[in-house]
Amino acid sequence: xxxxxxSPVQITQRSWSKFFKKQLFAASLCFLFFNHTxxxxxxxxxxxxxxxxxxxxxAGIDSFLHAAAQSxxxxxxxxxxxxxxxxxxxxWNPYQPTLRHSxxxxxxxxxxxxxxxAVSEKRxxxxxxxxxxxxxxxxxxxxxxxxxxxxxxxxTMTVGQATDPTFAIxxxxxxxxxxxxxLPIAYKPGSQFLYNSLATFMLSAIVQKVTGQKExxxxxxxxxxxxxxxxxxxxxxKQGINTGGWGLRVKTEDMAKLGQxxxxxGVWNGKQVLPKEWIEEATTFKIDQAPGVAQSKRDSSDWMxxxxxxxWRCRNNAFRADGAFGQYIVVMPDQDAVIAITSExxxxxGVLNLVWKYLLPSMRPQALPIDKAKDDQLKKHLAALSLPxxxxxxxxxxxxxxxxxxxxxxxxxxxSISFNMTNNVCHVTIKKDSASYTLNFETGKWxxxxxxxxxxxxxxxxxxxxxxxxxxxxEGSYGWNDGHTLQLKLRYIESPHTETxxxxxxxxxxxxxxEYSFNYGRNKVALHGxxxx
Numbered sequence: 001x002x003x004x005x006x007s008p009v010q011i012t013q014r015s016w017s018k019f020f021k022k023q024l025f026a027a028s029l030c031f032l033f034f035n036h037t038x039x040x041x042x043x044x045x046x047x048x049x050x051x052x053x054x055x056x057x058x059a060g061i062d063s064f065l066h067a068a069a070q071s072x073x074x075x076x077x078x079x080x081x082x083x084x085x086x087x088x089x090x091x092w093n094p095y096q097p098t099l100r101h102s103x104x105x106x107x108x109x110x111x112x113x114x115x116x117x118a119v120s121e122k123r124x125x126x127x128x129x130x131x132x133x134x135x136x137x138x139x140x141x142x143x144x145x146x147x148x149x150x151x152x153x154x155x156t157m158t159v160g161q162a163t164d165p166t167f168a169i170x171x172x173x174x175x176x177x178x179x180x181x182x183l184p185i186a187y188k189p190g191s192q193f194l195y196n197s198l199a200t201f202m203l204s205a206i207v208q209k210v211t212g213q214k215e216x217x218x219x220x221x222x223x224x225x226x227x228x229x230x231x232x233x234x235x236x237x238k239q240g241i242n243t244g245g246w247g248l249r250v251k252t253e254d255m256a257k258l259g260q261x262x263x264x265x266g267v268w269n270g271k272q273v274l275p276k277e278w279i280e281e282a283t284t285f286k287i288d289q290a291p292g293v294a295q296s297k298r299d300s301s302d303w304m305x306x307x308x309x310x311x312w313r314c315r316n317n318a319f320r321a322d323g324a325f326g327q328y329i330v331v332m333p334d335q336d337a338v339i340a341i342t343s344e345x346x347x348x349x350g351v352l353n354l355v356w357k358y359l360l361p362s363m364r365p366q367a368l369p370i371d372k373a374k375d376d377q378l379k380k381h382l383a384a385l386s387l388p389x390x391x392x393x394x395x396x397x398x399x400x401x402x403x404x405x406x407x408x409x410x411x412x413x414x415x416s417i418s419f420n421m422t423n424n425v426c427h428v429t430i431k432k433d434s435a436s437y438t439l440n441f442e443t444g445k446w447x448x449x450x451x452x453x454x455x456x457x458x459x460x461x462x463x464x465x466x467x468x469x470x471x472x473x474x475e476g477s478y479g480w481n482d483g484h485t486l487q488l489k490l491r492y493i494e495s496p497h498t499e500t501x502x503x504x505x506x507x508x509x510x511x512x513x514x515e516y517s518f519n520y521g522r523n524k525v526a527l528h529g530x531x532x533x
Contacts, residue, residue, distance in 0.1 A: 045228050045253065046260075049085030050375060052368040056080075058378040059371070060362025061088045065381050067354050073326060073345040074387065074517075076101065076496065077252040081260060081338040082363065090382035091252070094446040094475040094493060100231065100249035101342040102495040104323030104458070107234070107248035108200045109258065110223075112155060112310035114207050114215050116278040117222045123210045126152040130181075130202065133209045137178040145185035151206065153189040154199045155309040156286045160187040166197040166245070170462040174238040177205050193289045193307060197245035200310060201237075204244025215242040226273050227261060229254040237464050246323075246459060249469075249494055252340050258321070259329040259338035282309040283319045283331075302352050314352070316360060324458060325496045325518060326351045335363045344496040346520050389477035390489045392443050401426070405510040405529030412514060412525055416532075419486075419503075426478045428488060428501075441476035441488050448493075449474050455492035456499055456516035507531075 051058045061080065068075050076095040080088040091097055103110075118124050130149045131138055139146075145160055153159055165183055173179040180198055204215045211218045216234040224232060232254065235247030261267075262283060266274035285306035290298075298304040302320075305313035312322050314330065321329040326343035328351065339359065345351055401421035407414045418429040426441040430453065437453040450471035454460055475491040481502075488501040498517040503510060510529035515521070 045257070046081060046084065046086045049082065049087045050370065051082075051087040051378070052370045052375070054082040054085055054087050055364040055367050056082050056087055057362040057364075057368060058374040060358055062374070062378045062381055064354060064358035064362075065090070065385070067358055071350065071354065072347065073343055073351050073354075076342040076344070077340070079252050079256045079340040080359065081256055083336050084260065084264075088378065088382060089252075090385045093386035094448070094491065095342070097252065099473065100233070100251055100494045101327070102457070103248045103250065103255070103327050104246050104325065105197065106255065106321040106323035106327045106329060107244065107246050108197075108310040109321035109329065110219065110248055111200050111203050111207075111215060111244045112282055113223060113258070113274065114219050115151065115155065115203055115309070116274055116282060117218070118207060118210060120275050120278060124151065124206065126150065126155060130154065130206070133206050134177055134181060137175070137181055139182045143185070145187075145189060146181065149185065149189045151203070154203050156190070157193050157196050157199060157307055158190045158287055159194065159196055159199050160185040160189045160192060161194060161196065162186040164194060164196050164198075169198055170237075170459065170464075172463070174463055176201055176237055176239065176241075193287045200245030201241070201243055204242045208241055214240070215244060223273070226268055226271070227254070227257045229257060233468055235464050235466070236468070237462070240465075243459075243464065247464075252342055255321075255329045255340040255342075256338055259331045259340060263331050263333060263336070263338055283311050284308060285313055302349060316356060322348075327496070328352070330355060332360075335360070337363060342496065344517055389445050390441075390443075390479035390487050391481070392479035393481055403505075403531060404533045406532045407527050407529040410525060410527055412527075414527060417510070417512070417527075417529065426486075426488070439474070439476055439490060441478035441490070443478055446475040446477050446491070449476060455490075455495060456497045456518065457495060458518070
């Protein structure tokens with residue numbers, strides 16, 4: 001968040017006249033105000049607005065933040081645009097506006113956009129047959145359903161496969177294109193919805209086929225550069241193709257930029273970046289995810305409103321890009337608003353429910369009376385957002401804790417763990433197979449660092465080239481739960497996820513549980529070790 005105050009100009013020459021002092025003080029106030037405004041603008045490519053001036057209640061936004069804090073959802077960032085202006089933005093420390101965040105399936109909407117550019121350049125059409133792009137990867141026998149499969153079927157998740165092949169193929173095969181095309185298609189393409197992230201990968205592969213560029217490179221001069229989106233990266237598979245359906249990392253503001261581009265029907269800074277016709281085609285209802293479902297269930301679900309071209313329809317006539325564990329770009333044409341959220345949650349509907357309960361009713365068609373007290377309260381709340389470090393509730397007082405444990409065979413391939421604690425910093429060295437990783441944790445706060453140790457994630461087992469993501473940015477914190485129990489929390493700060501290692505020391509033995517945040521207390525990996533020094 002921008003600083004709310006700048007350091008005041010100090011007047012040190014007491015011999016100046018009283019009049020001149022007053023003039024200098026007045027000029028200083030103007031200077032400070034001007035620079036504060038500039039600083040606020042520099043932190044965002046969007047103009048900064050006051051909520052009430054844009055017809056939004058500051059108290060309503062504040063209520064949303066309070067509800068988020070009391071919920072089971074862990075928010076990481078939030079940006080609220082109304083009439084093209086940022087009226088509220090916040091990052092829960094240690095997350096920061098300059099950091100990227102893994103989008104998971106929000107990446108799909110960027111892939112849809114790449115297809116839109118390719119269509120506008122007449123490189124392809126949504127009715128083109130998929131097999132026409134992959135002559136060297138086709139099965140020996142091309143059955144009718146495969147022959148009929150189109151780009152539109154990929155876009156709308158209506159391939160017709162009986163089950164989602166994403167994890168099976170991504171974790172076992174190197175040639176994802178050939179493996180996808182070899183799968184049987186059980187239903188007529190275009191007839192049934194089945195969420196299928198590998199279908200989105202195929203869209204990325206098609207973009208690369210027709211342009212000769214990876215999707216991320218193709219989008220750079222067409223989308224990323226015009227919108228001022230910098231420093232992005234996108235995972236690639238062993239074939240050197242962007243994963244398409246996941247793996248894109250951008251900043252929260254960049255998410256909001258895509259939403260605003262779609263809200264503005266493809267116009268950016270007065271220029272038609274993406275055709276209006278594509279925006280309308282890509283964001284309107286294409287397939288019912290659950291035909292025949294009860295209306296009461298449909299009315300309460302943002303996953304029952306229809307699917308578009310890698311966008312979801314929402315309640316309240318909105319649409320969204322949507323990623324696992326709570327990554328959202330919500331576009332509200334009726335309200336002229338965009339909301340970008342990064343988070344980690346097991347209840348993705350619950351996050352959207354907070355948007356509809358608190359933020360939607362806070363918007364009005366006309367400007368509202370300025371409420372300075374409420375506005376100041378909201379600013380303070382946004383500036384103070386944070387996630388607590390590891391709790392330090394124990395009575396451990398040993399500041400020179402140095403031990404190394406040999407670890408029994410385990411699913412994480414950890415061979416040994418060493419602890420070296422000095423000056424309230426715990427240095428932990430983990431040996432996995434032939435690699436060694438040193439991680440640093442501080443008590444009572446988050447300690448920034450970097451590591452090449454791969455963190456938790458849904459696709460961490462995929463056959464990908466993860467080297468472009470190295471080193472991972474992390475934040476570490478530790479706390480003693482009691483005199484013998486040490487908790488280490490490691491946030492992979494450009495992803496939604498956290499790794500927690502709870503260590504129980506018992507004389508010569510170590511018993512530890514390794515937990516990934518997205519398992520929500522389940523599927524812990526138990527480690528057992530013996531002291532070796």
